[in-house]
Amino acid sequence: MTAHKVILLVLDGVSDRPCPELGGKTPLQTARTPVLDRIAREGICGIMDTIGPGIRPGSDTAHLALLGYPPEQYYTGRGPLEAEGTGIHMKPGMIGFRCNYATVDADGKVTDRRAGRIHDTDALSKAVQEQVDLSRFGVEFVFRSGAGHRAALALSGEGLGQCVSSNDPKKEGVVPPEFDALRDRPGDEKTAFVLNEFVAQATRVLSNHPVNQERLAQGLPPANVVLIRGGGEMGHFEPFKERYGLSGSVICAASLISGIGKVVGLRHVPVPGTTGSINSDLDAKVAATIRELQEQDFVLVNIKGADEAGHDGHAGEKSAFIERIDAAIAPLAEVPDCLLVVCADHSTPCTIKDHSADPVPVVIRGDGVRVDRVSHFDEYAVAEGGLHRIHGCDLMSIIEDLINKAHKYGA
């Protein structure tokens, strides 16, 4: 017997390093995870360098690797992927950027890089789209809200370059720097000039917007400036369906991940109530996954909250969220005829509050899969398993083999 369907469940940033506040254990070790443990017990386990040993992955490059698209060949920056994720259709020649709504004070200094983690910015983005005018530079743009304080911008027009600096000062208390060309090329200079104009006009539109007047009246930081970074042109991706012969969907709250899914041709399934944070409606995500599998061969599900807790350095919170994940994913372990793959895209250790290159746990469980002796899903236990240490880019090949879709190499 071989499974025909595949669930790739990515627990974003779930793995960690020893945490002093957990007595030297990791959040995965301290969390009670009967479902993940059962999957580990019934499957084959290992650890995985999503990109390569010692390479700290971004969520974007890691997910490309997990889907079998080597980032060194396919990655053209986060901006175009994020733009796709917000619903902008990136055509060849368009330059995409990822953006944050942020707050500046009367002196123009950044006081909150996330504008109080504002959400529901659609009205603001719509006003920017309607009122900012770049036509005298021969440039058109699309500006769309993403999840939370995030947004994306895509520029199109003659002679635009993509190598420009960012206006994100990366810290508070300073004025956002102007954009600059990173190469001595007219295209990059034009893009930098256009972005400076965009930000100046957008700031005027946003400062006067009723949503921000209302926020000021409530003592909340207004979203009165757009910080822009990660510019890049969309590359060409061989469609997932052609590459693997599998139809597929992606379920995630983060627009970056849905953007990656979309560019490789996965259907993005929006799920109401999912936020990409620890308050996300995980049950709704799991139900949507099971629904999609009735039609699709492959579903990529990303659950983001553990990464956020890692970035915040809250080991206890991370461990508690892992227990919520564990309870929510129980129905995925019951799907018949299905290869269930659980892994992380990278580690997000609470001690460094960022991604690290520590290899991530991975387990594959389904009909016909060899079973090893691992009985607990954590960084240490899975390292004893039968998969040993694999590369992220090899995961899809292993999956194809296990569902009998792989072709023989040789006679």
Ligand code: ZN
């Ligand atoms: Zn991630």
Ligand code: ZN
């Ligand atoms: Zn992260």
